[in-house]
Amino acid sequence: MRDPVCRYVYSPAVLTARIAALRAVLPDGAGLYYAVKANSHPALLEAAAAHADGLEVASGGELAKAVAAGARRVVFGGPGKTDAELAAAASCPVPVIVNVESAWELRRLSYLAQRPVDVCVRVARASGLTGSHQMTGVPAPFGVPEEELGDVLALAGRLPRIRLRGLHLHAVSSNLDAAAHAAFVTGSLAWAGTVLPDAEIVNCGGGLGVDYTGGTEFSLTGFGAGLPADPRLVVEPGRWLVAPAGRYEAEVLDLKKNGGVWFAVLRGGTHHFRLPAAWGYSHPFTVRRQDAWPYPMARPVVRDAAVTAAGELCTPRDVLCRDQHVDELRVGDVLVFALAGAYGLEVSHHDFLSHPKPGIAVEHFA
Numbered sequence: 001m002r003d004p005v006c007r008y009v010y011s012p013a014v015l016t017a018r019i020a021a022l023r024a025v026l027p028d029g030a031g032l033y034y035a036v037k038a039n040s041h042p043a044l045l046e047a048a049a050a051h052a053d054g055l056e057v058a059s060g061g062e063l064a065k066a067v068a069a070g071a072r073r074v075v076f077g078g079p080g081k082t083d084a085e086l087a088a089a090a091s092c093p094v095p096v097i098v099n100v101e102s103a104w105e106l107r108r109l110s111y112l113a114q115r116p117v118d119v120c121v122r123v124a125r126a127s128g129l130t131g132s133h134q135m136t137g138v139p140a141p142f143g144v145p146e147e148e149l150g151d152v153l154a155l156a157g158r159l160p161r162i163r164l165r166g167l168h169l170h171a172v173s174s175n176l177d178a179a180a181h182a183a184f185v186t187g188s189l190a191w192a193g194t195v196l197p198d199a200e201i202v203n204c205g206g207g208l209g210v211d212y213t214g215g216t217e218f219s220l221t222g223f224g225a226g227l228p229a230d231p232r233l234v235v236e237p238g239r240w241l242v243a244p245a246g247r248y249e250a251e252v253l254d255l256k257k258n259g260g261v262w263f264a265v266l267r268g269g270t271h272h273f274r275l276p277a278a279w280g281y282s283h284p285f286t287v288r289r290q291d292a293w294p295y296p297m298a299r300p301v302v303r304d305a306a307v308t309a310a311g312e313l314c315t316p317r318d319v320l321c322r323d324q325h326v327d328e329l330r331v332g333d334v335l336v337f338a339l340a341g342a343y344g345l346e347v348s349h350h351d352f353l354s355h356p357k358p359g360i361a362v363e364h365f366a
């Protein structure tokens with residue numbers, strides 16, 4: 001008996017090409033980091049470590065993966081760092097910049113560090129951007145409130161072993177408006193000059209968007225055209241760099257029409273690829289035909305119909321895509337979900353129902 005297809009396929013070559021494309025529109029001297037939380041597979045991290053200036057991490061586990069992948073530099077962010085994580089960052093063999101999220105975290109870092117540590121202060125400053133996850137301009141647990149920034153910068157200047165290098169302003173996720181993103185970056189650079197004139201780093205985070213359902217592209221040229229020639233700029237995207245570097249493939253186990261809706265039941269589902277359910281959208285698929293058919297019985301098939309791609313979990317929420325038209329779909333064909341490289345397997349509930357995990361293949365598809 002053959003195992004049904006259920007796997008991710010990752011392409012480090014695509015990630016490398018995206019890093020190069022983004023680099024080409026950034027000002028000379030700007031820093032480009034890859035946000036590890038979008039996808040921490042070792043083959044992708046090694047590609048990012050080799051081609052970006054460094055890796056952005058948000059936990060001690062990600063820090064260890066970044067070092068193992070050969071990162072030349074690391075930026076360490078995240079609102080809830082433990083003492084062990086701060087100590088690991090402060091003693092890391094690779095140069096680290098810690099994005100400090102509160103006055104208390106700054107005090108703890110100063111107390112725990114055995115040697116001088118480079119720091120940027122994260123500030124919750126309204127960005128004016130809209131995207132899927134708003135991190136500033138609304139109440140959120142990220143960074144220092146703008147009105148307390150002066151006090152925290154002064155504290156950073158006084159505390160032992162703290163070397164204040166700049167500011168951090170990650171604001172949003174999946175913003176598709178490149179001109180607005182450039183305006184946010186430009187405004188942040190200008191504002192940083194007023195609150196911290198000797199800042200060497202103004203880290204504007206990630207948040208470059210991907211449109212999964214098809215309409216728009218984040219315009220890289222539009223973004224680049226709106227940026228000032230400022231070498232203080234650092235960006236650290238995850239999604240835009242790695243989404244096209246992965247696809248998720250799941251075989252059709254069954255086809256049925258229930259309540260007037262055609263369902264394709266998959267070997268796989270939202271426990272492997274949670275993004276569509278988490279965000280409440282239909283992730284488009286293509287059909288890859290598998291002609292081999294091992295049974296003597298007739299092959300179930302649906303033609304010229306809208307099909308809902310449901311997973312193998314015992315919950316009606318296990319749906320990847322609703323009502324997508326197919327010309328023909330048979331049991332044993334494979335649904336291929338492109339743009340699944342970012343926040344795919346990484347954010348999913350792999351162990352729900354104890355189904356086997358998907359495979360992961362590394363192929364340099366382009």
Ligand SMILES: *Cc1c(COP(=O)(O)O)cnc(C)c1O
Nearest residue numbers: 035077170173206207237238239
């Ligand atoms: C998540 C995150 C990123 C990457 O965000 P994307 O939307 O994937 O580009 C960058 N910086 C910080 C601090 C983050 O939390």
